[in-house]
Amino acid sequence: MGGDFNVVRFAWERTGNVSSKREMEVFSEFINSLNLVDLPLAGGSFTWSSLRDKLSQSRLDQYLMSLECLECWPDVRQIRLPKNISDHNPIVLRCQAISGGPRPFRFFDHWLEQKDYVGIICDTCSSQRDIEIGKLLSCCQSRSRDWVRKTKDNETSELGRLENRQAELENEVARGINAVSYHDELRSI
Structure with a gap:
């Protein structure tokens, strides 16, 4: 603050x-x-x-x-x-960030609540049974980063869609069309 x-x-x-x-x-x-x-x-x-x-x-x-x-x-x-x-x-x-090598990997517990994330990690572990633990963790890290990138892209797309829909509804209300529908739809979002 x-x-x-x-x-x-x-x-x-x-x-x-x-x-x-x-x-x-x-x-x-x-x-x-x-x-x-x-x-x-x-x-x-x-x-x-x-x-x-x-x-x-x-x-x-x-x-x-x-x-x-x-x-x-x-x-x-x-x-x-x-x-x-x-x-x-x-x-x-x-x-001022000081370059200290590669960016650290951060894991967030709430990812475990996402079934698709858990599935990706389980699939990675089961398909890579015969490799050493360091390489397995590296594979899980790579798959996690891909999942995070995809999830953020999807969230950004959904947010954009919702913002566009809100703008459409506000335009309709400004023209006097669907005022009741506008409030109902905003509550459902």
């Missing part, structure tokens, strides 16, 4: 105006209660500055990430960009 939280966590994140200690504690409790991580900020210490004579600066804008997200993208960074016309600096998240 990211944005302008309009509060700082620590006194050193603000110059000029003094923050309420209670506000800082509540913001820190919020972050900790959701197990979020306040990513370090590159490119500067503050994300907001007043445009008045007396300069005030604060780190109000930031991204907070869950531990699960950090496990998936451990090299993510938030970077402060130069200001344009706003009194806030834009913040961007960058993830």
Whole structure:
């Protein structure tokens, strides 16, 4: 989650105006209660500055990430960009992947709920009985990737079909045709 939280966590994140200690504690409790991580900020210490004579600066804008997200993208960074016309600096998240060899294979338990997936793996194992376990796992991995690719393609096609049908129904409703049918069909989707 990211944005302008309009509060700082620590006194050193603000110059000029003094923050309420209670506000800082509540913001820190919020972050900790959701197990979020306040990513370090590159490119500067503050994300907001007043445009008045007396300069005030604060780190109000930031991204907070869950531990699960950090496990998936451990090299993510938030970077402060130069200001344009706003009194806030834009913040961007960058993830620079480090080439560490082949992409790891990830298996998801919910695949086992799909009968076609289980069938593919069972067929692969029964047809490859006489090979070593490493090669068998490699075959299962390859078949799994093919299955995932095919499943995503089918889901994308079905989603496109449903979006087209929804657009058709909305056009009919706009013309005053089939308003009841539209609501019935949307409920069934």
